[in-house]
Amino acid sequence: MTAVMMAVMVVLAGQGGAVAEPRPTVxxxxxxxxxxxxxxxxxxxxxxxxxxxxxxxxxxxxxxxxxxxxxxxxxxxxxxxxxxxxxxxxxxxxxxxxxxxxxxxxxxxxxxxxxxxxxxxxxxxxxxxxxxxxxxxxxxxxxxxxxxxxxxxxxxxxxxxxxxxxxxxxxxxxxxxxxLNRFNPGNPNSPGVKYTGPASGNARVALQFAFAQIGKPYRWGATGPGSYDCSGFTQASWAKAGVSLPRTTYTQWSWGASRRVPLDALQPGDLLFSKGLGHMGMYVGGGKMIHAPRTGDVVKVVALDDYWRGRLLGAVRP
The missing domain is CATH 1.10.287.1490 (Helix Hairpins)
Incomplete structure (x- = not known):
């Protein structure tokens, strides 16, 4: 063993093995x-x-x-x-x-x-x-x-x-x-997207507002107008249609106890809830929903199957 190698080993031993842990893989x-x-x-x-x-x-x-x-x-x-x-x-x-x-x-x-x-x-x-x-x-x-x-x-x-x-x-x-280069800060002043779907009545008003928020950042605890969390987003959207929803996923699910609809009979504007009630969004039709997803992401439309993959708990029609 060379003197250099011995010196390195002595230094490492003196540090008590405090070698930086390798960064996690992707x-x-x-x-x-x-x-x-x-x-x-x-x-x-x-x-x-x-x-x-x-x-x-x-x-x-x-x-x-x-x-x-x-x-x-x-x-x-x-x-x-x-x-x-x-x-x-x-x-x-x-x-x-x-x-x-x-x-x-x-x-x-x-x-x-x-x-x-x-x-x-x-x-x-x-x-x-x-x-x-x-x-x-x-x-x-x-x-x-x-x-x-x-x-x-x-x-x-x-x-x-x-x-x-x-x-x-x-x-x-x-x-x-x-x-992972996946952080999207969003734009609090995003002009959103014009809603052109088939919804009518209050549901149309709610979805028009929801689509106008596309591109705005998710922010936990936020209820708008520049950012939202999932339940704050649905609450604000339906408030524009004159429907006062409670604040959280839990209370919105409870509020809708008498308004539940089968998952095979969804209509645009229906509220969608994940199992465990940790997340929610709004159905827009065609097997898609609009929601405020999570930290580092923005309000957007996603395919239900791609996002929840069987973790959908149920739906409520305001």
């Missing part, structure tokens, strides 16, 4: 990318679900907080009324009390005083009851608002955790796509 990179795509589909929809939960919790808190502010104003006003009533009673002295009335020499004055006393007592009683009721309502509002605030905070933590997971996974996706 085949390995493609296999890894396919796995990441499946994981990303599920993870992005979990993120969307958590984000929607946070929005709902935050909205609930804002509503309760608004009611709490209104209740605080009401209690403050009643407190002022109560103080004014108490001061008035104190300043009126004994003449408004029973002994003062019965000691009046003039019966007419006594009866008039009793009537006034009863009215004042009834008014004071109403203010007291209203103040007590408002205070109980205030405590109830505070408790509910606090619970809603805590709920929103917990969900926000969940959203942040899901975001971290998605960002890490998407980062790896992008690196692999760029290495």
């Amino acid at each position: 085949a390995q990179a493609k296999a890894r990318l396919a796995k990441l795509e499946d994981q990303a589909d599920q993870m992005v929809e979990r993120y969307n679900t958590a984000a929607e939960k946070y929005k709902a919790s935050k909205k609930k808190y804002d509503q309760l907080n608004g009611q709490l502010t209104s209740e605080l104003t009401k209690v403050a006003e009643l407190r002022e009324s109560l103080v004014a009533t108490a001061v008035g009673t104190y300043q009126s002295g004994d003449t408004l009390l029973w002994p003062g009335f019965v000691n009046q020499q003039d019966p007419a004055v006594m009866l008039s005083g009793l009537a006034a006393g009863n009215q004042i007592a009834a008014g004071r009683d109403r203010v007291l009851r209203a103040f007590d009721s408002a205070n109980r309502g205030l405590r109830d509002r505070r408790t509910k608002a606090k619970a809603a605030f805590d709920e929103a905070g917990d969900v926000l933590d969940e959203v942040r955790e899901e975001r971290k997971k998605v960002e890490k996974l998407v980062g790896e996706q992008e690196r692999l796509l760029r290495r």
